[in-house]
Amino acid sequence: MNPIFLLLFAILCSGGLDSAFVDGISTIKPGEELKSDAYLVSEGGNFTLGFFTIEETSYSYIGIWYTNDDQQSKVWVANRNSPISDNSSVLTVDSTTGILKIIRGGNTILNISDQVTGNNVTATLEDTGNFVLTDWVEKRTLWQSFDHPTDTLLPGMKLGFNSATGKSWSLTSWLSASVPASGAFTLSWEPNQDSGELVMHRRGERYWTSGTLKDQTFKYMSALNMGMYFNLSYTSTNDEKYFTFNRINGSLWMLRLDSDGQIAEGPSGLRFGPFKFCYGYESDDGCVTSELPHCRRRNDNFTQKRVYFLPNITTRQDDDNSSLSFIDCMERCWNECNCVAFNVYSNGTGCITWTGRSEYKEDDVNIDPLYLLLRDPKSSKGKCIFLVICNS
Ligand SMILES: *[C@@H]1O[C@H](CO)[C@@H](O)[C@H](O)[C@H]1NC(C)=O
Ligand SMILES: *[C@@H]1O[C@H](CO)[C@@H](O)[C@H](O)[C@H]1NC(C)=O
Ligand SMILES: *[C@@H]1O[C@H](CO)[C@@H](O)[C@H](O)[C@H]1NC(C)=O
Ligand SMILES: *[C@@H]1O[C@H](CO)[C@@H](O)[C@H](O)[C@H]1NC(C)=O
Ligand SMILES: *[C@@H]1O[C@H](CO)[C@@H](O)[C@H](O)[C@H]1NC(C)=O
Ligand SMILES: *[C@@H]1O[C@H](CO)[C@@H](O)[C@H](O)[C@H]1NC(C)=O
Ligand SMILES: *[C@@H]1O[C@H](CO)[C@@H](O)[C@H](O)[C@H]1NC(C)=O
Ligand SMILES: *[C@@H]1O[C@H](CO)[C@@H](O)[C@H](O)[C@H]1NC(C)=O
Ligand SMILES: *[C@@H]1O[C@H](CO)[C@@H](O)[C@H](O)[C@H]1NC(C)=O
Ligand SMILES: *[C@@H]1O[C@H](CO)[C@@H](O)[C@H](O)[C@H]1NC(C)=O
Secondary structure, three states, rough: HHHHHHHHHHHHHOOOOOOOOOOOEEEEEEOOEEEOOOOOOOOOOOOEEEEOOOOOOOOEEEEEEOOOOOOOOEEEOOOOOOEEEEOOOEEEOOOOOOEEEEEOOOOEEEEEEOOOOOOOOEEOOOOOOOOEEEEEEOOOOEEEEHHHHOOOOOOOOEEEEOOOOOEEOEEEEEOOOOEEEEEEEEEEEEOOOOEEEEEEEEEEEEEOOOOOOEOEEHHHOOOOOOHHHHEEEEEEEEOOOEEEEEEOOOOOOOEOOOOOEEEEEEOOOOOOOOOOOOOOOOOOOEEOOOOOOOOOOOOEEEEOOOOEOOOEEEEEEEEOOOOEEEHHHEEEEEEEOOOEEEOOOOOOEOEEEEHHHHEEEEOOOOOEEEEEEOOHHHOOHHHHHHHHHHOO
């Protein structure tokens, strides 16, 4: 949809914003309400903010996306961990406290900003994609979405920290492609003497590092020439150390941390790395090494296959805990010695595991693929014994 259409749409569906609104529709003033069928569009039309609903779950969220992005990849989500299950919630700026918040029937569902500031404020969606709460008397920024990133870094956003204020900027993946809730992966910036590197954690544990940023690329993200798409840079002052990037040409660029721990450019589908899951035995591609469970060996891995298991030899267990993501299920199966395969539900959360003997039949068409543990034939126990005998 082009910006003009959105503008007309938002005006025609009046009641979208309360009648109090007069100036452009990139801004909400205290007491004004953005309803679930209305949008804010930044002044130059680059970005749109509004409610969106995820089909698989029927939950609604408030998000920001590039106006011209056909896929409407969400570059920011206001309420990722507080989904809305009705269509009568509205986004507003409280007319006494100045807090940006989501309300329903007069009750606060979620405070988005946290500072009580009085009502000399406006909330504006800027052409950079930043949603900014400003005290227009003191010309001061009180809160901005760029300080609360979700899973996406836009041109001009910072990834790093300010050691004077204690503020830090990091990305946290969605739980799955259809669940925006905080997922297993985070991405942060670790400065070093000359530059710095991106560091990915999985559930708080170091998982992968990008290698130092040098000559417009990262050592372990060099498969694609990132410099063709982004102008990568870092800043290091006494207080602030951060990574940032500019667009090189006029596209919809963004850097996103996917729910499976991949760094990708959103709408184009380009992936920059790490291109694989880190099991803990690799060390040459940025993966952080860790001690393997005693029953797992170097090069064992999970491979997607259409198979079914024989009853009474392999047992299926379901855990519908929807805080578990794909990578949590993989880790669970990896660490549980009698686990031979796993999967997630179709919404990408919850774990299904198979334990017992890995005896299965392949089926090309009729069943959903699952993730089967494959042992590396070269590093099997048998070979070790053979070598020991040979050498002695
Ligand atoms: C909200 O949902 C109700 C019931 O599903 C529906 O009748 C109504 O039209 C919806 N309103 C809007 C503004 O979408
Ligand atoms: C929102 O903030 C106001 C003002 O600080 C506070 O009184 C209220 O309890 C908060 N509500 C929620 C749901 O956090
Ligand atoms: C709002 O601005 C006016 C001046 O325009 C000032 O007198 C008033 O104290 C301000 N209110 C708050 C809560 O800051
Ligand atoms: C808005 O988009 C245009 C075209 O993509 C781009 O040239 C411009 O820099 C963008 N404005 C901002 C403030 O990012
Ligand atoms: C601009 O972006 C396109 C991808 O849309 C890319 O192929 C091209 O190399 C970029 N231009 C420059 C000058 O880097
Ligand atoms: C890259 O960004 C730096 C700092 O923001 C700027 O000085 C430089 O001109 C940019 N280079 C290109 C090719 O856009
Ligand atoms: C599997 O085990 C159940 C009891 O646990 C038994 O009733 C059934 O006959 C067994 N099936 C086969 C094919 O062995
Ligand atoms: C669901 O999984 C999360 C993450 O592992 C865990 O913290 C939580 O306790 C689990 N909830 C239940 C009900 O088991
Ligand atoms: C995902 O699907 C499972 C099984 O259908 C369901 O129990 C669970 O609540 C869903 N999770 C979410 C977040 O919708
Ligand atoms: C998994 O391991 C097998 C056997 O060691 C190997 O052939 C395959 O390429 C590996 N797959 C992945 C995705 O690493």
